[in-house]
Amino acid sequence: MTGSEFVPFTLPPLVIATLAAIACAAPGNFLLLRRQAMLGDAMAHVVLPGLVAAFLLTGSAAPPVMLGGALAAAAFSAGLIELIRRATGADPGAAMGVTFTAMFAAGVLLLETSGAAAVHLDVEHALYGNLEGLIWIEAAGWSSLTDPAALASLPPELPLLAAIAAGILLLLALLWRPLAIATFDEGFAATMGIPTRTLSAALTGLTALAAVAAFSAVGSILTIAMLVCPPATARLLTDSLPRQLALSILVAALSAILGTLIAGYLPLALGLSFTVSAAGTIAALSGLFLGLAATLSPRRHPAQRGA
C-alpha cells in the first residue's frame, strides 16, 4: 500500500467513517442509559425520506440541503412519535417502531417512483452508504495533506462530519453534569433546577444531527450500529460514566479504522476477486467487539438486589 494509492482512495473513507462513528457513539452513551437506544434507530431511518424530499424539492444533493431535509424529517418524526403516543397510548418503543418503519418505507417508495433514484440516491446507498465512493481524487500522496490546493478538493462530507463530531463532543462536555444527573434521576434533577425537558430535547437533537450527518456517508446500518454498539461495549468494560464515554469513542474509532482496512485490503490479500462493504464490515466488527466484551469482561457483576 503506497501513499499515492492509500491517500486518495482509502484515507478519506477511513477518516469519514471514524468521524461518523465518533459522532454517533458519543450521544449513544446517554441514549443507552436512558433506555432510548431505539431513538437512534428511528433517527437513522427517517433520514431517508428527508433526503429524498429535500432532493425533489430543491433539485440539489449538496450536503447542506441534505442535512436540512434530514433534520426536518427527524423533527417531523419526533412530533409524530409524540402524537402516536398521546393518541393511542402506545408505549414509546411501539410508537417509534411504527414511525420509523413507516417513514423509511415511504422514503423507499418515494425514491423508486420519483426521478431521485437515477440521479443520486438508491436503496442500497441508504442502507450501506457510499464510503468507498468518497475518494479524494486530487490527492497524489502523503504530501497532499499539506497542499492547500489538494485539500480544497477533499470530499465535502469530511469537513462537515469533522465539524459535527467536534460540535457534538463540545456540547456533551458543556452539558455533562446536568445531563448525567438528569439521566440517572430525572425527578431529582428537576428539583435541582436542571431543565430536564430541554436537555432531553437537546439529546434528541444531537442524536438526529449525528445520525443525519453519518447517514449519507455510511448509511443507516452503520449509523445504528455506531449509536448502540460502542456505548454498549464500553458499558461492559467500566463502571464510570466518563470512562464509558471515552471507551465508546475508542471502540467506535477502532471499529471504523479496522473495518475500512479489512474491507479494502483483506479480500485482495486473500486472493479473492471481490471486495466487501466497508460500512457492513465496520458494523459487524462493532458487534464482534460487543460480543467479546460481554464474554471476557471481568468487571461485569450481577447487581445485588433486595435489602
Added chain:
Amino acid sequence: MASPTPIPLPETALAITGLTVAYGSVPAVATVSARFPKGSMTAVIGPNGAGKSTLLKAALGLIPALTGEVRAFGQPVPRAMPRIAYVPQRAAVDWDFPARVIDVVQMGLYRQTGLLGRLTPALRARAADCLDRLGMAGFATRQIGALSGGQQQRVFLARALAQDADLVILDEPFAGVDAATESAIIAVLHGLRAQGRTVIAVHHDLSTVPAYFDRVLLLNRHVIAEGPTAATFRRATVAEAYGNQLLTAIPA
C-alpha cells in the same frame, strides 16, 4: 395600654391549597389542601393508589396540576426550590447506572458547583461527611449497582443531606430497607427536625407512625385528616382512609 403582641403563628414550610392532579380523566388527588409547619415531621399515609407520591410530585412541580397553589416558605415553589431536597422512591432510578456512591452524593451539590464547576476540597469533604452521617463512609467508591436496597436508600438520603435543605421531602424512604437502615435513617431525620428543618415522608408502616412522626396527613385521593399525630392518628380516621379494615394497632 400596650398594644397586644400578636401570637406568632408557626411559620409554614409548605402550604398546599386546592391541589388537583389527574392522569387522563381520572383524578389522582382532588382539591387537597394541607399545611406543613416549620420544624415538623409529617407522615403522608394512605392506601395504595391514594395519591401520596402524586401529591408530593405535583407539589414540587414534577407533574402538572390541574388546579391549586403550592407555596414553600411563603414563596412559589420554583423560587423556594434551593431550600428543598427531594428523595424519590428508590425504585424510580436504574441503579445499574455507571456511578460510584460518592458521585451520587455529590449530585446534591449541583447548585454549588453549577454547570462546569469543579468540586472544591470543602465540598468534597461535605459530601463525604453526609455519607458518614448515614454510616456509609466505607462505601464511597463502591459501584451503586453493588449496593443492597437499604444501602441505596442511605445514599439517596446522603445526597439530600448534601443539599443542606430546610425542607426534605421523601417518597417511601423505608420501603424494602433493613432494620439497621431504618433506624439510621430515622435518626438522621429526627436530627434534621431538631435543627428546625421540616420533614415530609410518604410512609407505609402504620405501627411506627406515632414513634417516628409528630404530624400525619391521611390521604385517599382527598384529605381524610390532617394534624398532630396524637389527635389525628386514630382508629376511626385511619379506617376511613383505608376502608374498614381491622386496625387493632391504632389507638381508638
